[in-house]
Amino acid sequence: MTAGGRSVAGLLVPAPSxxxxxxxxxxxxxxxxxxxxxxxxxVSMPHDIRSVGLYLIDNPGLVPTALLDKLSIDPDFEQSGRxxxxxxxxxxxxxxxxxxxxxxxxSMERVANGSIFRACAIDMPFERYQRMVxxxxxxxxxxxxxxxxCLLGAVTGDHSDRVxxxxxxxxxxxxxxxxNNGWNTMPLETAIEYKRFGIAIQLINAGARSDFKHLSHWxxxxxxxxxxxxxxxxxxxxxxxxxxxxxxTIISADSLTHPYAAxxxxxxxxxxxQAIRNAAHNMVLLDRxxxxxxxxxx
Numbered sequence: 001m002t003a004g005g006r007s008v009a010g011l012l013v014p015a016p017s018x019x020x021x022x023x024x025x026x027x028x029x030x031x032x033x034x035x036x037x038x039x040x041x042x043v044s045m046p047h048d049i050r051s052v053g054l055y056l057i058d059n060p061g062l063v064p065t066a067l068l069d070k071l072s073i074d075p076d077f078e079q080s081g082r083x084x085x086x087x088x089x090x091x092x093x094x095x096x097x098x099x100x101x102x103x104x105x106x107s108m109e110r111v112a113n114g115s116i117f118r119a120c121a122i123d124m125p126f127e128r129y130q131r132m133v134x135x136x137x138x139x140x141x142x143x144x145x146x147x148x149x150c151l152l153g154a155v156t157g158d159h160s161d162r163v164x165x166x167x168x169x170x171x172x173x174x175x176x177x178x179x180n181n182g183w184n185t186m187p188l189e190t191a192i193e194y195k196r197f198g199i200a201i202q203l204i205n206a207g208a209r210s211d212f213k214h215l216s217h218w219x220x221x222x223x224x225x226x227x228x229x230x231x232x233x234x235x236x237x238x239x240x241x242x243x244x245x246x247x248x249t250i251i252s253a254d255s256l257t258h259p260y261a262a263x264x265x266x267x268x269x270x271x272x273x274q275a276i277r278n279a280a281h282n283m284v285l286l287d288r289x290x291x292x293x294x295x296x297x298x
Contacts, residue, residue: 017043023052031056032063035071042074050085051077057104075106087115093124095132102139108146116149120166121157129162137169147171155190160199163187173208186212192220195227197236204243211250218251218260220244225267228276238273245279250286253294265296 019039022030024046031052035041041053048055053073056062078084086106089097119132136146151171154162167173173187188208191200200208210217221244227237245268255261268280285294 016046019043019052020046023055028062032067035063035067041071042077044079049079049082049088053077054085075101075104076110078110083112083115084110087111090115090119090132090136091122093119093122093128093132095128095135098132099135099139102135108136108140108143113145113149116146117153117156120150120153120159120162123157126161129159130165133165133169144172151187152185152190155187155196155199155203156194158194158196158199160202163199163202167202167206173203173206174212186216189216189220192223192240195237197227197240200240201236201243204240204247209247209249210244214252215255215258215260217244217249218255218258218264221264221268222260225264225271228271228273229267238276241268241276242279245276245283248284248286250288250291251294252288256285256294256297262297 016024017039019031019034019041020043022028022034041056042051045052045055050058051074053068053071054075054077056068057073076084076086078087083091084101084106086098086101086108087110089095089101090111120129133150137143140146147166147170151163151166151173154166186208188200188203188210189212191197191203210220221241224237224241224244228235228241231237265280268276271277271280281296283296285296286292287294
């Protein structure tokens with residue numbers, strides 16, 4: 001032991017605060033006395049992810065309400081390596097907890113991308129999902145980062161009803177990467193990767209494009225040709241391919257030399273599906289710089 005705590009593997013671990021010790025022992029009279037004398041309520045509650053202050057708010061009656069009302073309790077308190085309580089509420093799909101912390105001033109800016117993603121990826125009844133999303137968006141004036149991450153989570157979790165709901169609420173399918181929102185993948189890209197072809201159709205019909213990055217179109221088409229060779233003739237992967245092939249696609253001319261492109265063009269042209277072959281032969285490729293049509297390689 002040292003005066004400031006204890007040494008573990010050569011590292012100094014700070015001693016718990018007197019308030020944390022009182023809370024661990026459930027000695028609420030001592031906790032109240034310490035708080036009255038200026039103890040910081042924003043210290044970790046032992047065996048919990050909340051601060052002592054948040055724990056006391058969530059468990060009324062342990063200390064006088066008048067005392068709690070005078071304290072400065074951080075609604076966005078987070079232990080090292082953990083999430084805020086608002087983030088936790090989203091991760092476990094608890095709309096009432098989310099609303100409770102939002103009403104206390106918790107900020108979505110302090111919620112990690114992963115918590116938003118999990119909020120809409122996990123299984124829960126649709127009505128419960130709707131309550132949670134509505135409460136967050138109502139409290140945050142339609143937070144765009146939340147919509148982005150929630151849509152990505154819904155796609156990954158294969159929740160087509162949530163995808164439809166989020167698209168109706170204005171979740172973007174085309175320009176997420178332009179807003180520096182922290183996500184490094186697009187909903188359509190995720191849908192194709194996880195073979196969520198029904199959801200991919202929803203996204204394309206809502207305006208999603210395959211040409212959002214240098215090689216993204218060819219990577220997606222390569223994945224689709226893989227799927228079409230393995231799936232039944234009437235599979236949704238073919239419908240996705242047709243929808244994308246019939247869109248004018250903006251690419252960089254040099255991308256045509258990439259193996260993704262060469263392999264995709266060859267396999268599409270040899271598809272057993274006549275509609276796919278025709279669409280591949282007639283696909284419109286536009287140069288990203290000049291917007292002039294690029295001929296298909298021979």
